[in-house]
Amino acid sequence: xxxxxxxxxxxxxxxxxxRGLVRSVRWNLSRAWIVTRRELVDMLRDWRITxxxxxxxxxxxxxxxxxxxxxxxxxxRYGATLVADRIAPFLLLAVxxxxxxxxxxxxxxxxxxEKERRSLEPLLSSPLTDTQVYIGKTLxxxxxxxxxxxxxxVVYVVGQSLAGSPMLAPSMLVQIAxxxxxxxxxxxxGAVIVSSQVTSxxxxxxxxxxxxxxxxxxxxxxxxxxxxxxYGALWWMLVGLVVVYVVLVRMGVxxxxxxxLLGGEIDEINLVQxxxxxxxxxxxxxxxxxxxxxxxxxxxxVLGAVTRTRPAMALVAVAMLAAFLxxxxxxxxxxxxxEAFVLDDWYARFHSLxxxxxxxxxxxxxxxxxxxxxxxxxxxxxxxxxxxxxxVLILMLPIVVIGYVxxxxxxxxxxxxxxxxxxxxxxxxxxxxxxxxxxxxxRLGASVLAPPPGKRLGEGWLEALADTIRLWWxxxxxxxxxxxxxxxxxxxxxxSIATSGG
Amino acid sequence: MIEAHALTKHFDSFxxxxxxxxxxxxxxxxxxxxxxxxxxxxxxxMLTSLLRPTSGWARVAGYDIVEEPDxxxxxxGVLTENHGLYLRMRxxxxxxxxxxxxxxxxxxxxxxxxxxAARFGLEEALNRRLGEYSKGMRQKLSLVRAMLHNPRVLLLxxxxxxxxxxxxxxxxxxxxxxxxxxxxxxxCTHNLAEAEELADRIAIIRRGQIIAQGTPLELKARLLGPxxxxxxxxxxxxxLPDTIADLVELDSYGHNWLRYRTPDPMTTNPQVxxxxxxxxxxxxxxxxxxxxxxQVYLRVIGSEHDxxxxxxxxxx
Numbered sequence: 001x002x003x004x005x006x007x008x009x010x011x012x013x014x015x016x017x018x019r020g021l022v023r024s025v026r027w028n029l030s031r032a033w034i035v036t037r038r039e040l041v042d043m044l045r046d047w048r049i050t051x052x053x054x055x056x057x058x059x060x061x062x063x064x065x066x067x068x069x070x071x072x073x074x075x076x077r078y079g080a081t082l083v084a085d086r087i088a089p090f091l092l093l094a095v096x097x098x099x100x101x102x103x104x105x106x107x108x109x110x111x112x113x114e115k116e117r118r119s120l121e122p123l124l125s126s127p128l129t130d131t132q133v134y135i136g137k138t139l140x141x142x143x144x145x146x147x148x149x150x151x152x153x154v155v156y157v158v159g160q161s162l163a164g165s166p167m168l169a170p171s172m173l174v175q176i177a178x179x180x181x182x183x184x185x186x187x188x189x190g191a192v193i194v195s196s197q198v199t200s201x202x203x204x205x206x207x208x209x210x211x212x213x214x215x216x217x218x219x220x221x222x223x224x225x226x227x228x229x230x231y232g233a234l235w236w237m238l239v240g241l242v243v244v245y246v247v248l249v250r251m252g253v254x255x256x257x258x259x260x261l262l263g264g265e266i267d268e269i270n271l272v273q274x275x276x277x278x279x280x281x282x283x284x285x286x287x288x289x290x291x292x293x294x295x296x297x298x299x300x301x302v303l304g305a306v307t308r309t310r311p312a313m314a315l316v317a318v319a320m321l322a323a324f325l326x327x328x329x330x331x332x333x334x335x336x337x338x339e340a341f342v343l344d345d346w347y348a349r350f351h352s353l354x355x356x357x358x359x360x361x362x363x364x365x366x367x368x369x370x371x372x373x374x375x376x377x378x379x380x381x382x383x384x385x386x387x388x389x390x391x392v393l394i395l396m397l398p399i400v401v402i403g404y405v406x407x408x409x410x411x412x413x414x415x416x417x418x419x420x421x422x423x424x425x426x427x428x429x430x431x432x433x434x435x436x437x438x439x440x441x442x443r444l445g446a447s448v449l450a451p452p453p454g455k456r457l458g459e460g461w462l463e464a465l466a467d468t469i470r471l472w473w474x475x476x477x478x479x480x481x482x483x484x485x486x487x488x489x490x491x492x493x494x495x496s497i498a499t500s501g502g
Numbered sequence: 503m504i505e506a507h508a509l510t511k512h513f514d515s516f517x518x519x520x521x522x523x524x525x526x527x528x529x530x531x532x533x534x535x536x537x538x539x540x541x542x543x544x545x546x547x548m549l550t551s552l553l554r555p556t557s558g559w560a561r562v563a564g565y566d567i568v569e570e571p572d573x574x575x576x577x578x579g580v581l582t583e584n585h586g587l588y589l590r591m592r593x594x595x596x597x598x599x600x601x602x603x604x605x606x607x608x609x610x611x612x613x614x615x616x617x618x619a620a621r622f623g624l625e626e627a628l629n630r631r632l633g634e635y636s637k638g639m640r641q642k643l644s645l646v647r648a649m650l651h652n653p654r655v656l657l658l659x660x661x662x663x664x665x666x667x668x669x670x671x672x673x674x675x676x677x678x679x680x681x682x683x684x685x686x687x688x689x690c691t692h693n694l695a696e697a698e699e700l701a702d703r704i705a706i707i708r709r710g711q712i713i714a715q716g717t718p719l720e721l722k723a724r725l726l727g728p729x730x731x732x733x734x735x736x737x738x739x740x741x742l743p744d745t746i747a748d749l750v751e752l753d754s755y756g757h758n759w760l761r762y763r764t765p766d767p768m769t770t771n772p773q774v775x776x777x778x779x780x781x782x783x784x785x786x787x788x789x790x791x792x793x794x795x796x797q798v799y800l801r802v803i804g805s806e807h808d809x810x811x812x813x814x815x816x817x818x
Contacts, residue, residue, distance in 0.1 A: 034602050038588070045590045118586030122647065125550050126603040127576035259553050263513065273514065 028132055035128070035136025039110075040143060049106060049144070057099045057148045061156035064095045069163060088165075089172055090223040095156045096180030097219055099148030100187060101212055107141035107191035108204040111261060116201055121262060130256045138192045138249065145184040153177060175234055179222065182241035187211050189248035196256055247387065251448060274462070281466030302474050305467040306436070312446070313439030316392060320435065323396035327403020331411070335404075341412035347499045351492060360488060368484040376434065376476070380441040380468065388445030395438045421494040429483035433476050440468040503528055504549065504655060504686055508558035511544055511710075518544045519710045521558070526703075528654070528684040531677065533691055533701035535799060541710040542690040543583050546657045549688070550580050563654045563686070576604070579653035581661055585644035589633035593624065593643060596632060597650060604651035611650065618646040622672055637664040645673065649680075656680065659690045674700060694795045704795070706802050714802045721798045728765040730791040733774070734758060736784035745781045746774050761791060 043049050068091050075083050114120040123133065153176070161167060168176075190211040191204075198204045218237075225233050284301040286292065292300065306313075354360050359367060375398075379391035402423070409419050447464040509522040519541040526532045534542045547553040549562050551571035560567045563577035588596060594615060601611025619625045622642040627635065635643065641664050648656060661677070662670040677700050681687060691697050697704055698718050706714040706721075714721055735758040739745070743755050750762040750770055764770040771788065778785055 031603075034599070038591075038599050042588060042590055118584035119588055120586070121552070121582045121584060122580070122586065122600070122644070123603075124552055125575060125578075125580045125582065126600065127572055127605070128603060129572055262547070262552060270514075 028129070028135065031128060031132040032136035032139060035123075035133060036139040039137065039140030043106065043140070043144065053099060053103055053144050053148045054151075056102050057151040058155055060098045061095045061152050061159055064091050064156055065159035065163065067091075068160070068165070072165070086227045086229065089168060089176060089226045092153060092156055092168065092173075092176050093179060093219065093222060093226070096149040096153045096176070097183060097215075099152050100145035100180065100184035101215075103145035103148050103184075104187055104191050104208060104211065105205070106144050107138075107188040108195050108208055109201050110137045110141045110192055111195040112198055112204050113195070113201050115199075115261060124258045124262065130258065131253050134192070134196070134253050134256045135249075138188065138252070141192055142185060142188045145188060146181055149180045149184050150177065153180065172231065175231065175238070178238055179234065179241070182238060182245065183215050183219070185245050186241055186248065187215055189245055189252065193248060193252040193255070196252065196261060255448070278462055278466055278469075281463055282469050284466070284470065298474075301470060305471055306475070308467065309436070309439045309443050309471075312388070312442040313435050315442060316395060316438035317435050319392045319396050320399045320431075320438075323399035324403040324406075327400035327405075328407045329403075330400075331404040331407020335408055335411050338411050338413060341408075343412060343414070347496060351496070354492065364488040365481075365484045368487050369480055372430065372433070372480050372483065373477070376437040376441075376480075379438065380444065383441035383445035386445060387448065388442035391438055391441040391445070395434055415498065418495060418498045421498040422491065425491045425494055426483045426487035429479045429486060433479035433483060436471060436479075437476050440464075440471060444468055503564070504532075504560070504562050504688065506545075506549070506558070506560040509545065509548055509555050509560055510557045511541075511548060511553060512556045517710055519548070519555075522707075522710075522712055523558075524705055524712065524715065526686050526688060528686050529681055530702045531681050531687040531689055531700050533689045533697035533704045534707055535691065535694070535697055535704055536707035537803060540707040542707055543659060544710075545707070546580070546659060546688065546690060549574075549657060550578055551575055576651075577654055579648035579651065579656045581645055581648045581656075581658040583659045585640055587632040587635070587640055587643065590631060592631055593619070593628035593635075596643065597628070597647060600647045601650050606651060614650055614652075615646065618649055619643075621676065622646060622669065638666060638669055641665060642669060642673075645676075649676075653685070655686045655688075657688050657690075660692070661689065662691075662693065662696060670696075694799055698795045706799060708803055714798070718795055718798075722793050722795070725798050725801050726793050728763045729767060730761055730763055730793060731767060731771065731788065732759060732761045732791050733778070733788050734786045735778075736786050739778075739781055739783050742783075745783070746777050749773050749777060 068088070071087070075087075111120070114123070128136070157167070157173065191208065194204050194207045194211070198207065222234060222237060225231075225237075284297070354364070358364060375394065379394040382390035382394065406419055406423070409422075410416075444461070444464045447460045504524075504526040506525070507523050509519060510517070511519040522541070522545055524532060534545065536542050544553065548555050548567060549560060551562075551567045551574040554568060562574045565573040565577060567574050588599075591599070594612075597615035597619070598608075598611055601615060602608075606614070615628070616625060619628055622645070624639060624642055624646065627639060632640065632643070641661075645658075645661055648658070658677070662673050665673065674696065677687060677689070681700075681702075689697070689700060701718065703715065703717055704721060705712045714725065716724065730753060735742075738757045742758075742760060743752055746752075746760075746762070750764050753761040753763055755761065762774070767790075775785060775788065
């Protein structure tokens with residue numbers, strides 16, 4: 001053997017020389033392509049993979065053609081050609097879906113299958129970065145379902161053409177092809193994440209339902225939209241699928257961990273251990289045992305958590321402001337005419353309504369508090385399953401209504417001071433609480449996309465959850481309690497003063 | 503060069519490796535010995551930047567294993583515990599794939615692959631699929647893969663397992679050759695004879711800690727005591743042990759032989775021989791009883807020894 005490789009060659013091999021963005025992307029893709037190429041050649045040599053994909057891609061369209069001919073002929077007997085026209089695009093969509101769903105097994109075993117065959121460690125010991133390994137495997141897993149799907153659609157369309165059936169418009173063909181490709185890409189992206197996180201191929205296959213079922217439901221939704229000919233909505237669904245794909249790939253790259261891949265042999269969740277760890281994080285005691293004063297602890301762990309949540313809070317605040325403006329806009333465009341409002345003694349009637357519905361006194365405080373807590377907790381739970389998106393929507397909805405009502409109050413001729421008196425007092429406490437709770441929920445949901453640097457996905461998520469629990473007890477609940485008290489006692493009094501003119 | 507300082511690795515509540523400290527210089531072979539589950543593979547995986555240490559640090563070929571993992575992996579040739587080959591690939595394709603991963607151009611990787619394969623008697627097998635390879639052939643191919651990119655550091659986990667004696671000799675000669683080329687080599691092995699032949703220094707790991715470290719001679723002297731000498735006589739004499747009991751510490755004896763230990767054979771041996779001659783003993787042979795690394799290993803790993811605290815590591 002010749003003398004060892006030089007340092008500069010090692011730096012080049014490891015890809016750590018400085019590059020611009022474009023060169024960096026090209027470099028990463030070229031490195032990932034080495035893995036992709038190997039995987040594709042390996043797949044082509046395995047008849048157990050190629051034969052079923054080919055057969056399914058050829059047989060399914062044939063069966064679809066045969067079924068479609070008979071179905072359309074039967075429908076035509078009853079003169080329901082409209083139904084026939086609307087079903088044709090869906091059949092093409094379904095034909096492209098089956099090969100993609102079958103090929104998912106390739107993506108599901110991309111990492112964990114290689115781990116079980118013990119060939120993963122040499123690959124992970126190479127100078128490839130996490131991103132290059134992950135993208136290489138993902139690209140390889142993407143080819144069979146995408147090609148299978150396109151092949152099936154081509155065979156179907158050719159079959160339809162040979163049978164003399166009316167052809168779909170080119171724009172529709174393109175739309176359906178893109179939808180099927182995006183279905184395949186999203187399923188593969190999800191499957192590769194599963195493969196990189198589980199410890200056995202069996203576990204990966206069991207989790208496949210969580211990938212196929214949502215896409216199948218999406219397919220049914222698209223079929224429904226096609227049936228009612230709202231094809232424009234399908235382009236928005238395509239955009240949504242692209243966003244989901246990018247999110248999933250990013251999530252997969254960020255959560256990819258060589259240590260976890262090589263490590264666990266058994267899927268195990270130790271709930272007691274997790275609970276103990278969570279409790280430690282909530283209490284936020286220093287690991288070096290140094291004692292802090294209550295104020296120091298509050299500054300570090302409460303205000304510090306608020307600081308960590310600032311970007312998410314800013315997002316929620318902007319969304320709520322946008323919601324208010326949207327509501328106000330629709331209040332002016334679709335508002336109730338001013339003559340429809342009866343303002344005589346409106347406050348007395350409103351006050352009476354508050355008492356009748358129990359929104360007064362201690363009961364009223366509890367009702368308002370429970371409602372606010374319930375909405376924010378539900379939003380937090382939904383944020384976990386929607387990478388934070390649903391909590392933002394949940395917080396926007398009531399603000400849209402408030403914006404609409406404010407516009408209506410202005411239309412009805414109410415004095416601005418009355419509007420301010422009705423909104424501001426309790427909002428001083430409620431809005432910060434909602435923004436903080438919403439921000440924490442967004443951070444909790446989005447932590448699966450981007451764990452903090454140096455931390456694993458589970459660790460980052462637990463830290464976000466610990467911050468959420470701590471701030472709920474020490475900031476959000478006190479704010480909501482204050483908001484409820486003000487909303488029941490102070491706001492009505494201020495509105496009454498404003499209404500009576502002093 | 504490899505520098506490891508207080509490397510520790512926890513897996514949840516399980517401590518796999520604790521306070522591992524050693525240095526391996528260029529041109530040196532360090533053998534990691536230890537029972538199954540001692541922490542050898544975990545240590546090697548940390549040095550390859552596959553596992554992140556819970557605490558401690560290490561530098562491999564000048565690169566930090568945590569801060570510069572890509573450079574570490576580019577500098578290191580690893581023979582992993584499980585060689586796990588791609589069974590549908592042919593030998594030359596497999597080497598070509600890894601050569602490309604390590605940034606070698608096509609001509610270089612082809613040339614090196616063929617040269618290394620020829621050295622291990624695999625040249626003709628390169629056109630065959632890896633699924634047709636025997637266990638020994640797979641092991642050799644994995645070793646070729648580890649050396650393909652001329653790494654400055656080699657981490658070899660059981661390099662001669664599953665090999666016939668001829669192949670074993672080839673591999674050991676290769677390791678000696680690489681040492682001569684100033685490579686830094688860490689060898690994980692259960693084969694004590696191999697460790698004794700190849701290693702400049704040995705670290706014995708038990709339950710995640712290094713409990714003895716040093717050259718083979720140092721470890722023997724430290725753990726087995728002074729050299730053990732044996733005298734054989736032509737015939738028995740009366741009260742043989744009593745004749746030299748005041749001169750040396752007797753280890754064992756028989757009708758016409760005895761064994762003793764002495765820290766200073768240069769002085770003691772002539773005295774013993776004179777005393778025996780005075781008593782009419784006809785000495786046939788006086789020789790040192792070879793003490794093996796196995797004795798060291800069993801003495802250290804045996805159940806009568808508790809694992810000492812890190813400060814008590816037996817370092818010669």
